[in-house]
Amino acid sequence: MRAGLTVLCLAYVLSQFFRAFLAVLSGVLEQDIGATPDDLAFASGLWFLSFAVMQIPVGWALDRIGPRRTAWVLLLLGGAGGAAVFALASTALHINIAMLLIGVGCSPVLMASYYIFARQFPAAQFATLAALMLGVGSVGNLVASYPMAWAAETVGWRLSLWLLAAASALVALGIALTVRDPEPAASDTQGSLLDLLKMPVIWAILPLALVNYAPAGAVRGLWIGPYLQDVFGLSTSQVGQATLVMGIAMICGTLCYGPLDRLFKTQKWVVFTGNMICVAAILALSLNVAANAGLSIALCAALGFFGGSFPVVMAHGRGFFPPHLAGRGVTFLNLCSIGGVGVMQFISGPLHNTASARGVEAGYSAVFAFFGLSLLVGTLIYLFSRDSTN
Numbered sequence: 001m002r003a004g005l006t007v008l009c010l011a012y013v014l015s016q017f018f019r020a021f022l023a024v025l026s027g028v029l030e031q032d033i034g035a036t037p038d039d040l041a042f043a044s045g046l047w048f049l050s051f052a053v054m055q056i057p058v059g060w061a062l063d064r065i066g067p068r069r070t071a072w073v074l075l076l077l078g079g080a081g082g083a084a085v086f087a088l089a090s091t092a093l094h095i096n097i098a099m100l101l102i103g104v105g106c107s108p109v110l111m112a113s114y115y116i117f118a119r120q121f122p123a124a125q126f127a128t129l130a131a132l133m134l135g136v137g138s139v140g141n142l143v144a145s146y147p148m149a150w151a152a153e154t155v156g157w158r159l160s161l162w163l164l165a166a167a168s169a170l171v172a173l174g175i176a177l178t179v180r181d182p183e184p185a186a187s188d189t190q191g192s193l194l195d196l197l198k199m200p201v202i203w204a205i206l207p208l209a210l211v212n213y214a215p216a217g218a219v220r221g222l223w224i225g226p227y228l229q230d231v232f233g234l235s236t237s238q239v240g241q242a243t244l245v246m247g248i249a250m251i252c253g254t255l256c257y258g259p260l261d262r263l264f265k266t267q268k269w270v271v272f273t274g275n276m277i278c279v280a281a282i283l284a285l286s287l288n289v290a291a292n293a294g295l296s297i298a299l300c301a302a303l304g305f306f307g308g309s310f311p312v313v314m315a316h317g318r319g320f321f322p323p324h325l326a327g328r329g330v331t332f333l334n335l336c337s338i339g340g341v342g343v344m345q346f347i348s349g350p351l352h353n354t355a356s357a358r359g360v361e362a363g364y365s366a367v368f369a370f371f372g373l374s375l376l377v378g379t380l381i382y383l384f385s386r387d388s389t390n
Contacts (some may be wrong), residue, residue, distance in 0.1 A: 004068075004179035006114045009137055011075055011171050013104035014164070016140030017148075018079070018099075019047060019217065020247070024149040024240050025157055029095070032157075037226035038349040039092040043099040044222045045345030050103030052339030056193065058108045059331030063324070066181030067112035076172035078105025080165045087161035095165035105168065110137070110178070111331045118318060118326040119182040124262065125314035131258025134311050138254060141220065142245040149240030149314060181192040196332055201320045202387035209313055209333050211378035214276065214283050215371040217341045218221035218305030218348060220246050224300055227364045232293040242297045249301035253308030260312065267316040268387040271309045275379040279372055288370035290361040319388040344374065 013259040022029075023039050030037040035043075036120055054074075061070040062328030065170050082101030110133065117129045150162045194201065216338040220243065228242055257274065281302040288295060321329030349365050 004135075004175070005113060005116065007171060007174040007178050008067075008071065009086065009133060011071065011106075011109035011139030011175060012113065012133065014075075014079060014142035014168055014171060017030040017139050017164070018083075018102045018106055018140075019044075019051075020141050020243070021144035021148050022099075023220065023222050023243055024145060024236060025152060025202070025234050026151055026222070026225045027173075027229060027239075028157055033090055033092065033095075035092040035095055037222070037230075039095070041081070041345050041349035041352070042220055044094045044218070045349070046096055047103040047106075047343045048217070048342030048345060050100045050337050051107045052335045052342055053176075054104055054107035055111070055331040055335035055338070059113055059193070059328035059335075060202050062111060062115045062331065063106070063326075064221070065327060067108070067115050068175065068179040068181050069090055070366045071108045071179065072172045074108050075105045075175065076169055078102060078107075079168035080105070080172065083161050083165035083168055087158050087165065100195040108274075110134070111334055112329045114314065114318075114334075115326060116182060118153035118330060119322075119323070123319060126259050126318055127267070127312050130311035130314055131254050131344045133253050135255040135258070136306075137257045138247065138251040141250055142244055145243035145247050146237070146240035175290060177294050185289045189269075190258055192224070193332060196321070196329055197327060199320060201386055202317050204383075205313065205317050205333075208271070208378040208382040208385075210311055211344070211374045212340075213307065213310050213337045214341045214344045215278065215375055216250060216304050217284075218249065218345050218368055218371060219300060220304060220370075221341075222345070223348070223364070223367060228293065228296070230360050231364060232291055233294070234293065237318050242293075245297055246300045247372060250304035250308055253305035254311065256305075257312050259308050261315060266387055267312055268317075268382070268385055271312050272307045272379060272382060274306045275375060275382075278309075279376045279379065281306060282368050282372040282375070286365045286372060289365040289368065293303035301322070309371055313337075316385070316388055344371065381385075 022044055026040055028038055078101045082098045083104055086098035111132050117126055121129060211347060224243055225239050228239050260270045264270055281299050284301040317333045318330055351370055352363045352367050355366035
């Protein structure tokens with residue numbers, strides 16, 4: 001099982017990479033194939049949307065056929081195949097197709113790990129294990145920053161994508177060889193997604209799950225790149241360094257959140273406090289969008305750090321799921337989280353385009369305000385949730 005979880009962690013490194021690498025390629029993709037930041041926002045949204053939609057069949061597959069086959073088949077076909085399509089892209093449409101396929105390929109890898117944690121480890125350890133997997137896997141976020149910018153400038157973005165396609169195929173085969181499925185629960189054939197929706201205890205958690213990851217995921221995944229280039233004139237290499245800072249902050253935040261529920265004996269108030277600080281950071285960024293690059297990068301780092309409460313939100317919801325719905329439960333929460341990023345990315349592109357008529361700074365200020373206010377609403381609804389310490 002250790003070997004299997006290690007390979008699943010490598011797969012999650014790839015997943016983190018693919019959701020974030022467009023930020024450092026925005027300049028070169030616009031130059032080479034005419035893909036604008038708004039085009040890339042749409043492509044990024046397709047990644048998150050396809051990832052989210054797949055959580056429903058992935059949840060069913062985890063409970064019915066197990067994490068091994070679910071993860072390796074999708075990563076091989078979608079992850080490796082999508083990266084190959086990206087390497088061959090000549091228009092923005094090709095980028096859209098590639099990102100959609102890659103989203104499908106990445107959709108099962110984290111949930112396969114979470115399913116194993118939920119089925120084979122004590123409930124009290126779930127948040128810590130989930131945060132550890134998320135934190136270590138987020139190395140992919142770092143690779144998608146300065147190292148990807150360096151690779152694009154050194155060997156070209158096409159060769160870089162071919163290498164990523166090969167890496168995805170190798171990791172998929174590693175999952176097939178090393179992951180072992182947990183023993184099925186006695187009632188695994190019973191229950192459905194509707195049974196989850198009939199549980200009032202999770203209703204106040206779902207709105208926050210929809211918006212919790214969106215500000216950090218969308219800004220790191222795309223907007224930080226064109227924002228720093230358009231407003232402050234940073235180069236691709238400098239954008240890579242800035243995204244590296246934000247990526248490190250996201251990893252540190254995720255790892256710090258992991259044990260806090262056991263330390264403070266509460267999940268609800270850990271999540272609420274962290275997200276309110278996150279709201280303050282992104283609204284401050286919106287109000288000071290053209291102040292100076294150093295302040296903007298610092299606020300993005302704060303956004304990344306305090307926006308890392310996802311594993312505690314998952315643990316909060318997971319504590320209310322019966323064992324036979326563990327797979328569908330965690331994937332449903334992940335659907336909300338990732339789907340929320342996708343929907344908000346679709347909205348952010350036209351919003352940026354419209355607001356930019358008042359100036360470059362106005363476009364980015366509107367995008368950041370949109371993310372911040374959405375998170376504020378979700379966090380306030382979360383106040384009505386029932387606490388759980390598992």
